[in-house]
Amino acid sequence: MEIPVSDISFVYAAATVVFGILFALIARFVVNWLSTKAGETETKWDDIIIAAIGTPVQVAIVVIALYLAISQFGILPPGLQWILDPRYVTAFYIVIGAWILSSFLHDIIVIYGHDLADQSEGDWDDRLVELLELVVKYVVWFAALMVILSIFEVNITPFLAGAGIAGLAVALAAQDIISNFFGGAIITIDKPFKIGDRIKVDQYYGDVISIGPRSTRLKTLDYQIVTIPNNRITTNVIVNYAEPDQKLRIIIPVSVAYGSDPKRIKEILLEIARDTIKNTEYLLQDPAPKAFFSEFQDSGLKFILYVWARKYNLPDEVKDTINTQIAERFAAEGIEIPFPQMEVRLKK
Structure with a gap:
C-alpha cells in the first residue's frame, strides 16, 4: 500500500x-x-x-x-x-x-x-x-x-x-509631582535626616515620622502631623537637631536687680548647673556649663547660663528644673529678680 x-x-x-x-x-x-x-x-x-x-x-x-x-x-x-x-x-x-x-x-x-x-x-x-x-x-x-x-x-x-x-x-x-519625586530621591541619596530625627524646615519643627516619594511627614511637639512636599524641603534650609549627635545647648537667661554681686550670681548659676548634672540625667558634664554676665538692662543685670542637654527633646525639662532652683536660691539669699518698671516724675 x-x-x-x-x-x-x-x-x-x-x-x-x-x-x-x-x-x-x-x-x-x-x-x-x-x-x-x-x-x-x-x-x-x-x-x-x-x-x-x-x-x-x-x-x-x-x-x-x-x-x-x-x-x-x-x-x-x-x-x-x-x-x-x-x-x-x-x-x-x-x-x-x-x-x-x-x-x-x-x-x-x-x-x-x-x-x-x-x-x-x-x-x-x-x-x-x-x-x-x-x-x-x-x-x-x-x-x-x-x-x-x-x-x-x-x-x-x-x-x-x-x-x-x-x-x-x-x-x-505632573510638574509638581515630578519635582516632589526627585526631591524625595535627593533626600534619600543626600540623607540630610532620617526617620526619628528632630528637624526644622522653614517654620515647621518636629520629629520625622515618614519619608515618602511625594512628601515628608513631621510630628510637631503639639502632636500634629505636618505634611511637607519634598521639593519644598530640598529648596529650604534644614536644621537637624539629631546630627552630628543628639546633645543640645540650652540657653537660660537670668536677670537680677542692680546692686547684686555679679561674681556671686555666676557662682550660684554654676552651682545649680552642677547640682542638676549630679542629681538628674538631663545634662552632660562635658561640655561643661558656663555662666556669663551679658549686659546692663533698663531694670537690672542680665546673665546667661549655658548648659548641654543629653538629648534635643529635653529643653523644657532642663529649663523647668534649673529655673525652679534659681528662684529658690535667689529667694533664700535675698537676691531680687527685677521686673520692668517706669518711674514717672511730675513737675510742678
Missing part, C-alpha cells in the same frame, strides 16, 4: 514538532539543574542570567520546531502562506530577545534594587524600585515594538511624535 506524500509530510511535520517539544523539555530540565547549581554560588549574576533565558529559550525551541514543520514539509494551506514571510521570523526573534532582556533587567532591579532599598529607612524607595521595574519593562517592549513596525515598513514617525507629545503633556501636568 502506497502512502500519499501529503500524509508522509504530515507525519514528518508532527515528528518535528514532537522532537521540538522533547528538546524543550530537556532544555527545561537543564535550566532547572543549572538554576539549582547557581543557587549554591555566592554571586547572583548566574541566577539572573539563567532565570532570564530559561522560559524564552524553551518557547523559542517549540516555535522554531513548529515553523520548521510547516515550512519544510508543505502542510500549510495556501491561504496561510504569509506566515512563512521572513519578516515574521525576524519579529519573533526580536520578541524573544526583548523577553530575555526585559527579564534580565527586571531581575537585576529586583535583586540589587531591593537590597539597596532595605538599607534605608522608609518604604518609598521600595516603591521607587517597583516603579523602575515597570519603566524598564515598558521601555524594552516599546523599543521592540518600534523595531518590529519598522521591519514591516510601518511609518513609526507618528508613533514617536505622539509619544513625545504625550510625554511632554504628562510632564507639564
Whole structure:
C-alpha cells in the first residue's frame, strides 16, 4: 500500500514538532539543574542570567520546531502562506530577545534594587524600585515594538511624535509631582535626616515620622502631623537637631536687680548647673556649663547660663528644673529678680 506524500509530510511535520517539544523539555530540565547549581554560588549574576533565558529559550525551541514543520514539509494551506514571510521570523526573534532582556533587567532591579532599598529607612524607595521595574519593562517592549513596525515598513514617525507629545503633556501636568519625586530621591541619596530625627524646615519643627516619594511627614511637639512636599524641603534650609549627635545647648537667661554681686550670681548659676548634672540625667558634664554676665538692662543685670542637654527633646525639662532652683536660691539669699518698671516724675 502506497502512502500519499501529503500524509508522509504530515507525519514528518508532527515528528518535528514532537522532537521540538522533547528538546524543550530537556532544555527545561537543564535550566532547572543549572538554576539549582547557581543557587549554591555566592554571586547572583548566574541566577539572573539563567532565570532570564530559561522560559524564552524553551518557547523559542517549540516555535522554531513548529515553523520548521510547516515550512519544510508543505502542510500549510495556501491561504496561510504569509506566515512563512521572513519578516515574521525576524519579529519573533526580536520578541524573544526583548523577553530575555526585559527579564534580565527586571531581575537585576529586583535583586540589587531591593537590597539597596532595605538599607534605608522608609518604604518609598521600595516603591521607587517597583516603579523602575515597570519603566524598564515598558521601555524594552516599546523599543521592540518600534523595531518590529519598522521591519514591516510601518511609518513609526507618528508613533514617536505622539509619544513625545504625550510625554511632554504628562510632564507639564505632573510638574509638581515630578519635582516632589526627585526631591524625595535627593533626600534619600543626600540623607540630610532620617526617620526619628528632630528637624526644622522653614517654620515647621518636629520629629520625622515618614519619608515618602511625594512628601515628608513631621510630628510637631503639639502632636500634629505636618505634611511637607519634598521639593519644598530640598529648596529650604534644614536644621537637624539629631546630627552630628543628639546633645543640645540650652540657653537660660537670668536677670537680677542692680546692686547684686555679679561674681556671686555666676557662682550660684554654676552651682545649680552642677547640682542638676549630679542629681538628674538631663545634662552632660562635658561640655561643661558656663555662666556669663551679658549686659546692663533698663531694670537690672542680665546673665546667661549655658548648659548641654543629653538629648534635643529635653529643653523644657532642663529649663523647668534649673529655673525652679534659681528662684529658690535667689529667694533664700535675698537676691531680687527685677521686673520692668517706669518711674514717672511730675513737675510742678
